[in-house]
Amino acid sequence: MPIPGLNDLVRTAIRLHPAPGVPGPDESHFGGPLLWPSDEPWPECPVTWPPDPDASDDAWTGGHPLDEPVPAMVAAAQFFRDDFPELPFPEGTDVLQILFCPMGHDSPHHQGPAVRLVWRDSGEVRDIADEPPAPENAEAAYVPDPCVFEPCSIDELPRLCDFPAETRAALGIPEGSGDDPEGWPELDQYSKIGGWTAWDATDRHELGCRECGAELRQTIALASEEHEVGCGCEVAEGEAAGWSFRRQGVLNVFTCPADVTHPFKIRID
Ligand SMILES: [Zn+2]
Ligand SMILES: [Zn+2]
Numbered sequence: 278m279p280i281p282g283l284n285d286l287v288r289t290a291i292r293l294h295p296a297p298g299v300p301g302p303d304e305s306h307f308g309g310p311l312l313w314p315s316d317e318p319w320p321e322c323p324v325t326w327p328p329d330p331d332a333s334d335d336a337w338t339g340g341h342p343l344d345e346p347v348p349a350m351v352a353a354a355q356f357f358r359d360d361f362p363e364l365p366f367p368e369g370t371d372v373l374q375i376l377f378c379p380m381g382h383d384s385p386h387h388q389g390p391a392v393r394l395v396w397r398d399s400g401e402v403r404d405i406a407d408e409p410p411a412p413e414n415a416e417a418a419y420v421p422d423p424c425v426f427e428p429c430s431i432d433e434l435p436r437l438c439d440f441p442a443e444t445r446a447a448l449g450i451p452e453g454s455g456d457d458p459e460g461w462p463e464l465d466q467y468s469k470i471g472g473w474t475a476w477d478a479t480d481r482h483e484l485g486c487r488e489c490g491a492e493l494r495q496t497i498a499l500a501s502e503e504h505e506v507g508c509g510c511e512v513a514e515g516e517a518a519g520w521s522f523r524r525q526g527v528l529n530v531f532t533c534p535a536d537v538t539h540p541f542k543i544r545i546d
Contacts, residue, residue, distance in 0.1 A: 282444035286435055290472025291363055291428050292508055295517040298425035302405050305360040307468075307499075307518045308421030311352045311374050312397070315404040321347040322378030324391040340382070348412040350376035350393060351420050353520075354499065356470070357399070360426070363471055365496070365537040370396040375497070375530075379411055379419035386482055389522050389545050390419040392530065396538070422519040431508040434462055435473040438481040465507050466527045466546075468500045468518075474529055479546045484531055488539040493531035496541075501525040 293307075300306035302313075313319070325347055326340035341347050356364055358371040366373065374397060377390035411420050437450065437457045445452070464475045474481070474495045484493040501521045503512055522528045522545045529546055533539035 280444060280447040282441040282447075286440070286444070287432050288435075288472050289363075289430050290433050291361060291470040292431050292510070293468040293470065294427040294429065294510060294512060295424035295468055295503065296427060297517060298423060300355075300423055300425050302355075303357075303399075305355055305357050305426055307354050307424040307426075308352060308520075309355065309423040309425075310405070310408060311355055311376075312372060312399055312402050313374070313406040313408070314402045315406040317406070319406060319409055320350045320376055320393055320395070322350060322380070322391050323393055324378065324382050341380075348378050348380055348415075349409045350391075351379050351411050351415070352408055353377045353390075353392075353421055354497075360428075361470055365532065365534075367396050367536075367538055370398050372397050372399045375499075377419050379415035381416060387543055387545060389528060389543070390416070392528075392541075392543050394530070394532075394541060418521040420520070422517070424517050427510070429508050429510050431469075431472070433464060433472040436464055436476050436481075437461070438476060439473055465504060466500050467498070467503050467507070468527075469498045471496065472498070474498075474544070475527065475546060477546055478524060478526055479544065482544060484542060484544075486533040486535065486539050489533065489535050491533050491535045491539075493542055494534045495529060496532040496537075497530040499528040499530075501527065 295307050300309035302310040324340040325343050354375040356373045358366050374395040376393045379390055382391045466475050502516055526545045529544045531542045
């Protein structure tokens with residue numbers, strides 16, 4: 278008897294394998310220079326009080342007061358479509374840029390840097406802007422060291438909490454049971470594109486799209502540490518990017534499968 282949803286459980290993730298390097302603005306990287314047009318204002322933190330309507334979809338309890346200077350963001354990552362066609366680039370765009378506000382932010386689901394995603398058409402960038410210096414009181418743990426990538430692909434299976442309800446039912450796994458089946462492969466923590474969420478330190482949270490209700494999907498994982506597990510590649514273990522999210526965790530970006538420009542969510546696990 279076919280088990281509904283079982284074939285969809287395997288997802289191929291792209292492990293990034295960040296390694297210290299000197300990337301240019303026209304390359305994919307962590308923490309290097311962004312292909313940012315000089316005639317476009319450098320982005321500021323989206324988490325302000327009162328709230329900025331452009332902020333990501335987390336219920337922020339606090340923010341930078343609008344009557345004080347709002348911090349400039351720092352370049353966290355850049356991904357070109359030529360390198361990572363697996364990312365859901367909206368039509369007319371070929372580069373994804375991720376920026377952090379490198380200060381502590383608090384919401385019920387998030388303690389860490391504020392995040393912006395910018396999907397851009399690289400062909401429209403003429404002169405490239407210089408990144409402003411990081412804010413003086415930035416948390417060093419949120420300002421990455423430049424890294425290049427040596428990607429590989431790895432097949433992943435989800436934790437039980439990410440099984441679709443009909444798959445659980447067909448497998449006879451009782452509702453509310455949280456333990457993975459015996460012998461189920463472990464899902465490790467590393468920087469990647471796609472794949473599944475490890476839910477290592479935190480419980481699975483509600484991940485519906487605020488705009489359309491679709492279930493948001495694990496899209497990018499930025500790990501505090503890289504470990505030599507799972508894929509067979511030789512890995513320089515440790516903290517390549519130098520960033521550290523709560524208790525050496527992973528900053529996961531969840532996007533809407535119906536439209537990646539719908540509000541995204543961040544969960545640090
Ligand atoms: Zn901020
Ligand atoms: Zn949506």
